[in-house]
Amino acid sequence: METLLDFFSFADPNVRLVTLGTVLLGAAAAVVGSFAFLRKRALVGDAIAHAILPGIVLAYVISDSKNTLILMAGALVSGWVALLSMDYLSNKTKLKTDTVIGLILSVFFGLGIFLLTAVQHTGRGSQAGLDKFLFGKAASMTQNDVYIFAALSIILLLLTFVFYKAFKIVAFNRDYALTLGLPVKMAEFVLASLTVLAITTGIQAVGVVLMAALLITPAAAARSWTNSLVNMIFIAAFLGAFGGLVGSFISYTAPKMPTGPWIVMALSFFALFSLLFAPKRGVFSKLKLQRKNREKIITENFLKAFYLLGEQSGNPQQIITRQALLDYRDFPPTEIQFALRKLKKKLHIIALEDGWRLSKIGLKEAARVVRLHRLWEMYLTERMNMKSDHIHPNAETMEHIITPEVEAELIKELKRPEKDPHESTIPY
Amino acid sequence: MAISGYAIAAKRLFAHSLIRSFVMNDIYIILTASFIAISCALIGVFLVLRQMAMVGDAISHAVLPGIVLAYLFTGNRDSMVMLIGAVILGVLATLLIELFHKKTRLQEDAAIGVTFTWLFALGVILISVYSGQIDLDQDCVLYGEIAYVPLDLWFTNAGMNLGPRPLWIAGGLLIAVLFFVLRGYRGLFITSFHPDYAAALGISTVVWHYALMSMVSVTTVISFESVGAILVVALLIAPAAAAYLLTESLPKLLGLAAGFGVLSSLGGYYLAKWLDGSIAGAISVVAGLIFVVAFVISQARKKVSKKSPVLS
Numbered sequence: 088m089e090t091l092l093d094f095f096s097f098a099d100p101n102v103r104l105v106t107l108g109t110v111l112l113g114a115a116a117a118v119v120g121s122f123a124f125l126r127k128r129a130l131v132g133d134a135i136a137h138a139i140l141p142g143i144v145l146a147y148v149i150s151d152s153k154n155t156l157i158l159m160a161g162a163l164v165s166g167w168v169a170l171l172s173m174d175y176l177s178n179k180t181k182l183k184t185d186t187v188i189g190l191i192l193s194v195f196f197g198l199g200i201f202l203l204t205a206v207q208h209t210g211r212g213s214q215a216g217l218d219k220f221l222f223g224k225a226a227s228m229t230q231n232d233v234y235i236f237a238a239l240s241i242i243l244l245l246l247t248f249v250f251y252k253a254f255k256i257v258a259f260n261r262d263y264a265l266t267l268g269l270p271v272k273m274a275e276f277v278l279a280s281l282t283v284l285a286i287t288t289g290i291q292a293v294g295v296v297l298m299a300a301l302l303i304t305p306a307a308a309a310r311s312w313t314n315s316l317v318n319m320i321f322i323a324a325f326l327g328a329f330g331g332l333v334g335s336f337i338s339y340t341a342p343k344m345p346t347g348p349w350i351v352m353a354l355s356f357f358a359l360f361s362l363l364f365a366p367k368r369g370v371f372s373k374l375k376l377q378r379k380n381r382e383k384i385i386t387e388n389f390l391k392a393f394y395l396l397g398e399q400s401g402n403p404q405q406i407i408t409r410q411a412l413l414d415y416r417d418f419p420p421t422e423i424q425f426a427l428r429k430l431k432k433k434l435h436i437i438a439l440e441d442g443w444r445l446s447k448i449g450l451k452e453a454a455r456v457v458r459l460h461r462l463w464e465m466y467l468t469e470r471m472n473m474k475s476d477h478i479h480p481n482a483e484t485m486e487h488i489i490t491p492e493v494e495a496e497l498i499k500e501l502k503r504p505e506k507d508p509h510e511s512t513i514p515y
Numbered sequence: 516m517a518i519s520g521y522a523i524a525a526k527r528l529f530a531h532s533l534i535r536s537f538v539m540n541d542i543y544i545i546l547t548a549s550f551i552a553i554s555c556a557l558i559g560v561f562l563v564l565r566q567m568a569m570v571g572d573a574i575s576h577a578v579l580p581g582i583v584l585a586y587l588f589t590g591n592r593d594s595m596v597m598l599i600g601a602v603i604l605g606v607l608a609t610l611l612i613e614l615f616h617k618k619t620r621l622q623e624d625a626a627i628g629v630t631f632t633w634l635f636a637l638g639v640i641l642i643s644v645y646s647g648q649i650d651l652d653q654d655c656v657l658y659g660e661i662a663y664v665p666l667d668l669w670f671t672n673a674g675m676n677l678g679p680r681p682l683w684i685a686g687g688l689l690i691a692v693l694f695f696v697l698r699g700y701r702g703l704f705i706t707s708f709h710p711d712y713a714a715a716l717g718i719s720t721v722v723w724h725y726a727l728m729s730m731v732s733v734t735t736v737i738s739f740e741s742v743g744a745i746l747v748v749a750l751l752i753a754p755a756a757a758a759y760l761l762t763e764s765l766p767k768l769l770g771l772a773a774g775f776g777v778l779s780s781l782g783g784y785y786l787a788k789w790l791d792g793s794i795a796g797a798i799s800v801v802a803g804l805i806f807v808v809a810f811v812i813s814q815a816r817k818k819v820s821k822k823s824p825v826l827s
Contacts, residue, residue: 129624130569137745180810182563186756189568190806193749198801200746205792296576297639297743300632307625345643348636355633362619370619 090340101341108233109225109350111330113301114293115240117327118247119285120302121320122278125258129175130185130301134192136286136298138169139438140199144206145219155235159287169195191438223294224344225335232291237361239288243281247320250277251401255316264353279358292331293347300351304439308358330354382429384487387456389484390435392416393445394453398511403450406441453512460486461507462497468508470499475508532601539724541586543679545784548798549665550685551738552776554692555750556758558734560576560765562573563755564707569624572748573631574728575606577737579638579744581723582736598733608634619747626722643772659743659795684801688737696769703727704765717719725784742795757802757809775805 104266123132128372139162146161169191176187190410219227225405228236247254253274256264264271282302290298311318334350363370372510382454397403427443430436445453459485463485465476487495507513562571567714581604584716585597608630614624661681667681677683696703705713707724731751738747754775758768790797 117795124622124625127622127624129622129628133628176602176810180760180813182564182756182759183568185566185570186563186752186759187570189572189748189752190756192572192743193751194743194753194803194806197749197796197803199796201787201790201800203793205790205797208791296635297632299628300636303625304632306627307621310621311619343638343643343646348639348643351632351636352640355629355636358629362615362621368620379804463605496654 091336094339099161100334105225105228105339106332108228108236108290108329109335109346110291111240111331113234113305113327113329113331113350114324115243115304115327116285116289116298116301117309118275118320119243119281119325120327121306121316121323122254122312124303124306124362127318128298130188131170132302133165133299134173134195134288135169135186135276135283136290136295137192137199137289139163139166139283139287140196140220140257141165142168142201143217144199144202145216148202148206153217155232157233160301161208162287163218165195165281166287170279170283176358195310199220221482223290223292224291224347224348225338225350228292236291237290237430238250239284243285246277246281250274254435255280255423258316278314293335293350297347297351299353304351304354304358305330307356308361311361311368326354326357330357336478380487385422385426386429386433386435387487388454389418389423389444389451389454391460392500393436393443393499394457397445400506404444406439406442406444411442416473456486458514459494461511462501462504463496464507465491465501465504465513466497466510478508533769540776541784543665543682544661544794545780547679547685548661548680548780548784548794550682550689550776551741551747551796552750552754552780553773554685554688554734554748555738556754556772556776557696557769558727558730558754560758560768561703561707561753562731562751563759564768565596565727568756569627570612570750570751571731571735573612573627574605574731574786575739575744575751576605576631577634578732578736578739579635580604580641582739583638583645583741587641588626597634598736601736602729602732604634605735606728607697609728659739659741659746661741661794662739684737685741688734692730692734695726699723699726708765742798746795746799749802750779751800753799753806754779757806760806760813775802775809778805 093099110329118158120129120132123129136367142161142163142165143158144161145165149161150157173187173191176182176190177184182189182190199495203221251271253264254277256269257271257274261271264274272416286298286302289301293301305326306319308326309319310324313319317398330350330353333353336345337349338346361369364372366372389412392412393407394403396407396411397405398413409423412423427436430449431438434446435452436443437446438450460482463482464478466482467473468475503515504513527626559568559571562568578601581600581602582597585600589596596742611630612623614621615621615630621629664681666678667680669677669683671677702713702718702723705716706720710720713723734751735744735747736749742750754772755768757775758771762771763767779798779802782801782804784794786792786801787794787797
């Protein structure tokens with residue numbers, strides 16, 4: 088607790104710097120990464136992160152300085168060359184995207200490692216400044232670095248804001264944008280430049296290998312929570328920033344711990360949590376919805392059985408035995424037990440000594456299901472010109488799906504028919 | 516007089532064995548690299564054909580925590596435990612990717628990216644937690660240390676020198692891969708090219724999928740020490756991709772890719788010697804150059820085949 092307070096008081100100027108730096112980087116990378124994610128270019132980002140290494144080493148060799156800005160310029164150039172090579176090879180050869188990405192990634196990185204080691208062995212003094220591009224050195228950021236990161240992050244966020252509409256249409260419907268005559272190529276160029284810039288900045292915090300996580304993991308997590316792009320970008324930015332905060336906090340409490348991998352661990356945890364527990368798109372809510380639907384279908388089928396058996400005998404609330412249900416349809420025993428329990432709980436049926444009968448609300452509900460079934464059969468024969476012996480299976484499904492609004496439409500469209508195509512009465 | 520004559524003779528002998536060991540060192544390194552390159556190229560052909568190159572990349576990163584954990588348990592590097600740990604992690608990574616992709620409907624590229632970065636981060640954290648107990652550093656993870664191959668000699672209990680241990684391990688890997696590819700040729704062939712037909716014949720695509728993924732894990736983990744996690748991807752993909760530009764028959768693909776692998780090792784070694792850089796890095800550079808040559812040839816062929824109808 089005390090360390091937590093110590094950390095958040097930000098009394099230590101170094102802590103302040105590192106935290107500010109990682110939070111800004113996390114947020115900026117997540118915003119740009121959201122577009123990369125939506126355009127299904129997550130791994131292209133990974134390849135660019137590896138491919139900027141030769142540019143950094145060459146920039147160092149040519150300029151003979153370890154100035155962050157000069158090295159980043161080299162990185163930008165080499166990131167762009169990699170991006171263009173990937174595009175060129177995918178268009179010119181029969182190689183699939185994944186092969187092209189893996190090829191450029193590994194060969195560029197190999198070139199980078201080769202140049203780096205060759206420079207090391209010439210004895211040009213320490214190239215410790217280059218190492219931070221390989222492994223990320225968030226904990227040892229200088230004030231100057233943080234100013235550069237802050238400036239770049241703000242540029243990234245501003246440009247995303249300015250080009251938001253263009254990016255959006257490129258991400259969702261590129262072909263449509265082309266037919267509208269929008270400057271798609273321009274938008275793609277700006278977006279690609281921003282991605283390369285974000286990667287060049289970000290790898291100084293987390294290193295080459297883990298940069299992909301900074302781009303896509305927050306976006307993957309955010310996607311589970313919302314269907315709106317604006318919300319997604321904000322959630323991703325927040326998660327990216329929060330991951331940066333967690334990473335710097337952990338390496339503050341345990342100085343031996345590397346910041347970058349912990350940022351990635353935090354982000355992965357957010358993503359896993361979101362994928363599992365997010366409402367609507369999460370795994371568990373989907374399972375829950377599936378179970379609810381199954382339950383609805385089973386109970387409605389039983390209500391229908393009660394109704395039809397009653398209809399045969401002329402007494403809608405007739406007492407039905409288990410045997411009668413089994414004679415009507417060969418329901419599995421577990422299903423019978425399950426459905427009767429559920430229906431009793433909802434007061435749709437009343438348990439008697441020798442069987443069950445529909446309650447008043449049960450009868451109303453059962454009539455609704457039968458009505459939907461017969462209305463839909465009517466619609467299929469009248470409007471879709473289907474034969475009356477072909478329509479039953481489809482109606483068996485639709486009776487569970489049709490909403491009250493659609494029901495009203497059907498009644499209006501069919502002028503409230505009395506009988507269905509099999510001459511059974513439609514209950515209203 | 517006698518003493519100085521002795522000294523000269525000893526010096527000569529020493530110089531001679533030094534030269535001889537220099538040549539032997541070259542041969543040891545080139546052989547190890549070639550064995551690894553051939554193994555990677557053969558496996559890589561199937562990855563490229565099945566559009567799983569990036570899954571291979573993901574596995575090569577994801578085995579890291581497996582290696583670290585096995586190292587912690589057994590305390591040494593070359594053990595079966597390490598291989599088993601790596602295979603478990605490699606297959607786990609494939610499973611996770613599929614789970615994310617199918618169950619949560621996360622698109623495949625994002626599923627790959629999230630999975631391997633997470634596992635790799637876990638590996639790096641484990642390394643730094645147990646840094647005192649593990650002789651693995653981040654440099655080694657990224658680009659291996661094939662230059663040290665001749666130093667790691669293998670002695671029998673009787674004290675006989677059997678040559679470098681990594682060479683034996685790489686040779687074992689090559690035999691295992693050759694066995695896998697030759698014995699599994701039919702299954703791999705059918706499930707790669709006609710998955711539906713394979714299903715109709717009763718050949719399980721799932722079994723071959725996981726068999727291949729296990730082989731990828733084994734190959735990457737053995738190559739790991741020599742060439743590192745990322746450059747093994749170059750050996751997996753570049754020779755196979757170059758071969759795929761030149762031919763479409765599977766036997767030719769395998770042969771060409773293996774040849775390109777050996778060529779990369781040979782060229783890479785001398786490039787590294789010439790410019791005094793990392794051997795593994797140089798091997799990937801040469802593999803990239805071979806790809807460029809293959810690309811130029813395939814483009815030239817395309818032009819010729821476009822023109823030929825006019826000529827005939």
